[in-house]
Amino acid sequence: MRHIILSLILALSIQNINAQTENGFKAVEVLDSFEINPFTYFVDAPVLAAGDKNNYNAMTIGWGGMGTLWGRNRPVVTVYVAQKRFTHGFMEKSKYFTVMQFSDINVIQYMGKHSGRDGDKAKALGLNVAYTKNGTPYFKEADAVIECEIMYGAPFEEKNFRNDVPKKTYSNFPAGIHSMYFGEVVGAWKK
Template sequence: MRTWTKTIMIAALAFSGIFLHGAEGSLPARQKPLPAAEFYKHFEQVPIDKDMGALFGDRVYLGTAGNAANYNTLTLGWGATGILWSRPVAIVYIRENRFSYRYFEESPVYVLSWYPAQYRKEVYKIFGGKSGRDTDKEKLSGFTPVETPDGGVTYLQAEKVVICRKLMRQPVPSEFLPKELHSRLGQDGFIHIQYTGEVLSVWKKKQP
């Protein structure tokens, strides 16, 4: 990525963090992410075109939005990859009533991450079952947050990290949900928002 583009994105992330902090008021104390220099020590970049197809499968993953000053992470299950406007993209879905929703709304970057089987409990029960409104998920899970090269946040425990720049958002009306999901997710007035992000880079954990 060009240096000036990355600088603009990091500045935008910093501004969005201030906005979010002001909107939320008092939040649970969170561990400050390690600097991006630590990210480079633990992850190596791989070509996007060789790693896109295997991103979404039967495993849940984590989505993080915000910046080092104020971020939030949640467990995600739906997702897709593809090409939009000749760019590789990763698509995620966030419900409007999730605490992370406002972070995905305001942040220009979001980070997706996948984890080894040994962390399944943390991914499901803590990041999926607790809310950042009243829970320090990092402390509870033992996950170590770290800044990404583009100003986002992920965790050192990840085995794969995908950094995305938000291109567009699209509401998904509840009537478009499959019948078996509509009865469970379409009755409370909240809908999913589809976020489509350009895949800026893909990273994998360095081998010891």
């Protein structure tokens, strides 16, 4: 699996920069120095986290996109979470989410194969959770973190499928249809 180090980020407040710097991260400008391929980023299976300081969950994701929406200078990350996934409930209740890049393949595999319903995945992996100034969970061991504010979220509807690709995908997909979430990038950090 390719290892892509992120070079992202948006201007942050001093408080937020200090919070991430304490955990070994450096803020970067996403619109000025974006060096990752948005078409391959999600092939490398980043980890998505949502929730708050009281309760959160994280999972590996393989579908997503990056671009702009509702304004030229509004960077957006789009993620998809199946409705039967434990993380889906956190995405529905949360205002923010994080997408994290890991070089440790064990983290990526474990987060994708185990459900938070069955136990604390971070604890099982020895990961240390931290929180952004917005209270969004991320892991100190990540190589890069993107924090997004959810602008829109909705489930796919079968009546809107225009060709056979989604129909075939969901005909044998046990986790059910996905919901999509557009998140405006509000911060990003890399080590």
